[in-house]
Amino acid sequence: MDDDYYSIDAILAQNQKVQCAFKTDVPDLGYLDGGSDRDIKALSKLQLPFWLTPMLLMSDFADCTVPQAFNQRVRNALNADPKSVKLSGLVGSGGPWYAFGKMIAGI
Structure with missing residues (x-):
């Protein structure tokens, strides 16, 4: 992906939504849901942009479905x-x- 850094097509591809189910409560990220809650609760399911999913998977905060x-x-x-x-x-x-x-x- 590094060689596609300035590519508009790569940017659009990384913004595709992926379904993620959170395993644990995540503080101070409630704004990702677009609601008024401050935190994301465990078992919440959100549609998130693809660029955010690798960090969620590596930190074991969420499972994302293909x-x-x-x-x-x-x-x-x-x-x-x-x-x-x-x-x-x-x-x-x-x-x-x-x-x-x-x-x-x-x-």
Whole structure:
């Protein structure tokens, strides 16, 4: 990712949301939820930008789920018969699907 530091596509890919479930209470980060709570409570689920997830995973504060477009079922289908997978259904609107997939694979 270091060589993509100034890339607009890399910035957009890193801002894709990832579902995270917090394992413990995290003080003073309640603003991430957009609510009025000061802290994030254990078992809270939030959609957070991808750039924040590596630190949460390394510090063992949260577990993050791989988005559906990159889960094991889709990867198995791509390995079995790539022509049978409709990528337009996975990509949705926007174009950072490949760059985001490369970043997700790195975790």
